[in-house]
Amino acid sequence: MTMAMAMMAALFVACGDDGTDDETPPPAVPTIALDGGDIDQPQEITNPMSVKIGVTAPGAIAGFTVTIDSPALTAEMLATVGLATELNLVNPGSMAEALGALGFPSGEAVSGKTALTFDISKLVPMIAQIYNETSDHKFILKVTDAKGKSTTKTLTCHLTGKVALAYNNDADLWANTATVTAANVPDGGSVQYRVKGAADWTDAVLVEGSKYRLAPVYETSKNAAGLDVHTIKAGTGVFAATTYEVRIAKDGQAVDSKEFATAVGDKIPNGDMSGWSKKQMTTDGKTFWPITYPNAEGNSVWDSGNNMFLEQYNDDGTPTIFTPLCRQDETEPGTARLQARMVLDFVFAPGNMFTGDFNYSGFSGTVNFGKPYAWTARPRALKVRYKAQIGKIDKVGSYDPDGASYQDKQDCARIFVAVVNWKAQHGVTSGMTEPAGMWDPAVKTSLDEGAILGYGDLVITQTATGWVEATLPFNWYAKDAANPASAPFSLVISCATSMRGDYLTGCSTNTMQVDDFEWVY
Structure with missing residues (x-):
């Protein structure tokens, strides 16, 4: 027994001498730790921030890989700077230069080392510069030592997206819509808009993702003719010539806000009635009469029922007859004066002016309503200034089917506007023959020439x-x-001193002045 114990002791001594003593502790496994923080807890991305990862490998580093799982640092994005979502710091290959530019160790600076620092303090804050959605960005780090022992840790960097609001510069001023992009609207928050300085805000509607739509809300009612008409609710929609405020709000308070202004919209040609000229009227193509024309020279938007029976001139330009239905007011230049007349002292004609063209033939005139117009924006209304002298009906047209019921009743003047989609002008003929073609945009939605899209009316x-x-x-x-x-x-814009003037029914002394036609947005 004593001999056996001695032999065992000798054996242990021998094992210790040749370095194979089984009691020698193996090298510790690699460690991966966040300097100044807990690597197992999400780290909020700020700028600047310190993200230094300490690595120890007593058994010497043989492998060090970093896998990037980030909606911002995608393969496509990283490729633009010479990197990839899989980084091998021991064998970086073609990525060595790009890694060095970011201050990352690689190659010999990693292989065989027992300790090093992996500093991504430059990289992580860049995420917030290229991405603005609340998100997690993961860096999966795996360190393997020469003994094949490995440790894997995942560093999660959390980005809280900043609330951000931007106008997309896409206003459709006919549809009265626009969109904004609102990033990271807080829970319980909303996107709202209003005309700058208005009292009330209107909620925009989420379309998709972070895009919100500012759109009109239509209210439907019946007009006097029983037709469905739609009007845009106040405070909704986007109109021309207007500055809007948009905000992301929570609990009634603005988290972020922006302003944008829309294009100026459209002008009505000669809407200020400053342009006047003469047009040459003829019925046979041979004889021409200069007739007062409510347009500047070379333009032809407006016309009136003025004709050669109401205006005639000497060769020197002095008038022999000057009783136009429409002329520039002498006491207030730059305004149009419409005046009822008795043509040839016995045919009643109302003062009138309209967008269109007038033709005269065979003792009857035809008003051809309608002009092309380059709409860029839908208006809310037409605004106009007027004066009027309105009397009782003292003239009843012989073709007026209801004329007797209007005799001695209070007359009414009328201004109306219509937006139409017509393939041709619509003609209304009256005079010494039976009138034809009468129409009223407040009682019909279309004519043979096409649709009446909308109208405004003033009696x-x-x-x-x-x-x-x-x-x-x-x-x-x-x-x-x-x-x-x-x-x-x-x-179509129409002004007449008598509502039933097409039937030659009205007050022979009525007058109306009009000026400053413009769209309301």
Whole structure:
């Protein structure tokens, strides 16, 4: 027994001498730790920030890989800087230079080392510069030593996206819409808009992702003719010539806000009635009469029922007859004066002016309503200034089917506007022959020439000796109709001193002055 114990002792001594002593502890496994933090807890991305990862490998580093799982640092994005989502710091290959540019150790600076620092303090804050959605960005680090022992840790960097609001510069001023992009709207928050300085905010509607739509809300009612008409609710939609405020709000408070202004919209040619000229009227192509024309020289948007029986001139230009239905007011230049007349002292004609063209033939005149118009924006209304002298009906047309019922009743003047989509002008003929073609945009949604998309109407029932500013809100029949700018004829504005003037019924002393036609947005 004593001999056996001695032999065992000798054996242990021998094992210790040749370095194979089984009691010698093996090298510790590699460690991966976040300097100044807990690598197992998400780290909020800030700028600047320190993200230094300490690596120890008593058995010497044989492998060190980093796998990037990030919606911002994608393979495509990293490729632009010479990197990939899989980084091998021991064998970097073609990525060595790019790794060095970011301060990452690689190659000999990693292989065989027992300790090093992997510093991604430059890389991580870049995420917030290229990405703005609340998200997690993971760096999966695996260190393997020469003995094949490995440790894997995942560093999660959390990005809280900043609330951000941007106008997409896409206003459709005919559809009255626009969109904004609102990033990271907080829970319980909303995107709202209003005309700058208005009291109330309107909620925008989420379309998809982070895009919100600012759009009109239409209210539907019946007009006097029983037709459905649509009007845009106040405070909704996007209109021309307007500055809007948009905000991301929570609990009634703005988290972020922006402003944007829309294009100026459209002008009505000669809407200020400053342009006047003469047009040459003829019935046979041989004899021409210079007739007062409510347009600047070379333009032809407006016309009136003026004709050679109302205006005639000597060779030197002095008038022998000057009783136009429409002329520039002498006491207030730059305004149009419409005046009822007795043509040839026995035919009643109302003062009138309209967008279109007038033809005279065979003792009857035809008003051809409608002009092309390059709409860029849908208006809310037409605004105009007027004065009026309104009396009782003292003339009844012989072809007026209801004429007797109007005799001695209070007359009414009228201004209306219509947006149309017509393939041709619509003609209304009256005079010494039976009138034909009468129409009213408030009682019909279409004519043979095409659709009436919407209208505004003003009936003037009493005298106004001073200027009155009137607004004619649009009632839309076809609220979703496309912009009619490409239609051959798309704009009608009509002014008449007597509502039933087409039938030659009205007050022979009525007058009306009009000026400053413009769109309300």
